[in-house]
Ligand SMILES: Nc1nc2c(ncn2[C@@H]2O[C@H](COP(=O)(O)OP(=O)(O)OP(=O)(O)O)[C@@H](O)[C@H]2O)c(=O)[nH]1
């Protein structure tokens with residue numbers, strides 16, 4: 001049976017990429033017969049019914065998946081983070097990184113809109129820090145393809161997804177990598193403090209010998225993870241995970257290696273504070289849930 005990758009899902013129709021052709025498939029039988037509902041990025045088998053039409057038969061097991069945006073089987077997630085409009089937030093960046101790392105996906109950071117920033121040195125500490133903890137970091141102006149030329153290589157033979165706030169510049173970034181994509185972009189609204197939710201659906205596109213999913217941005221997001229897992233996968237904590245106590249939440253526990261690394265400035269204090277904030281939110285959530 002032929003195989004394909006789900007490029008996008010629109011109103012019950014699945015657009016499947018099989019080699020060079022795109023097949024529009026409906027789901028055979030009822031969707032509830034599937035153990036999972038097919039999402040973009042799924043690898044599926046299908047039956048051909050017409051020239052470019054078919055029935056989706058089966059979803060192959062996913063190697064990973066993100067809930068928001070809903071995509072499966074990606075090699076890397078590129079977090080598009082604007083330095084301004086919308087304003088940079090290291091808390092949001094850390095939150096996004098947590099979500100990606102929690103799903104065993106490799107994160108890459110692209111800081112956009114460097115041309116709009118008067119003094120770029122203000123942000124240098126973030127560029128340096130995220131690099132120092134092993135994350136690929138790029139800084140660019142997506143309106144000039146000159147500055148995104150050196151990023152093209154990361155898409156080669158990979159399945160990627162871009163994620164980030166509405167208005168951060170995800171679609172503009174992808175257009176700058178390949179102007180044939182011609183993705184719709186929208187203005188930043190200073191009264192709303194965010195973009196205008198221009199991209200409406202998750203869609204995989206061919207780019208630089210790879211596939212990339214443009215996705216709708218969001219204005220807020222909630223983490224769905226337990227505290228122990230947060231303490232384990234938080235970006236930058238990897239090196240220090242030999243605290244004295246197993247399951248250390250890196251708060252006030254004696255012999256906490258993470259706190260030592262914060263003291264030694266190997267973990268950025270601001271990022272550690274973000275960790276404590278996220279931990280606090282998760283703790284409160286549980287209490288509410290128990291009541
Ligand atoms: N000056 C400048 N403007 C940019 C840059 N990147 C994006 N923009 C602008 O930011 C606005 C929002 O860009 P989009 O690409 O639509 O943002 P998005 O992240 O795709 O937003 P959603 O689809 O709503 O999630 C547009 O007006 C872009 O022209 C950049 O690097 N420099």
Ligand SMILES: [Mg+2]
Nearest residue numbers: 170171198199
């Ligand atoms: Mg967009």
Ligand SMILES: [Zn+2]
Nearest residue numbers: 243248250256
């Ligand atoms: Zn600890």
